[in-house]
Amino acid sequence: MATDLKINGKQHQVDLPDDVPLLWVLRDEIGLTGTKFGCGVAACGSCTVHIDGEAVRSCQVALSDVWGDVTTIEGLGTPDAVGAIQQAWVDHQVAQCGYCQSGQIMQAAALLAENPAPTDADIDDAMQGNLCRCGTYPRIRAAIHDAASKLKEA
Numbered sequence: 001m002a003t004d005l006k007i008n009g010k011q012h013q014v015d016l017p018d019d020v021p022l023l024w025v026l027r028d029e030i031g032l033t034g035t036k037f038g039c040g041v042a043a044c045g046s047c048t049v050h051i052d053g054e055a056v057r058s059c060q061v062a063l064s065d066v067w068g069d070v071t072t073i074e075g076l077g078t079p080d081a082v083g084a085i086q087q088a089w090v091d092h093q094v095a096q097c098g099y100c101q102s103g104q105i106m107q108a109a110a111l112l113a114e115n116p117a118p119t120d121a122d123i124d125d126a127m128q129g130n131l132c133r134c135g136t137y138p139r140i141r142a143a144i145h146d147a148a149s150k151l152k153e154a
Contacts, residue, residue: 008075018064045130055110
């Protein structure tokens with residue numbers, strides 16, 4: 001049976017089994033490859049997307065369990081708040097290999113939507129499920145603080 005999804009503001013209809021993970025719907029069916037497969041067990045955060053603004057691990061959300069509008073890294077744009085986050089990532093040269101960064105940015109966007117002035121502890125708590133094999137955690141934290149201050153100014 002076909003399932004209707006709203007992804008990045010566009011309607012999509014997919015005809016897949018209900019238990020297919022959202023990650024594979026996004027990547028294989030819709031062609032949005034910015035969301036990455038990392039571990040498949042929600043332990044790394046590379047597959048983070050938003051459903052109705054909530055950061056979730058798309059590898060663990062079955063197609064039948066999608067409860068609202070989906071936003072992927074491709075759906076985050078400028079000049080809104082997320083543009084400030086992406087610019088902070090560039091300014092602080094966060095990415096090294098870059099593989100985890102779409103998940104990191106999606107998690108940071110959800111954090112700043114909920115808490116526009118996070119402390120180091122808030123950032124560490126929110127980002128703890130997003131792993132970076134390159135170890136850019138200090139730059140991630142600095143970029144989030146920078147984005148928060150730029151958003152406050154706007």
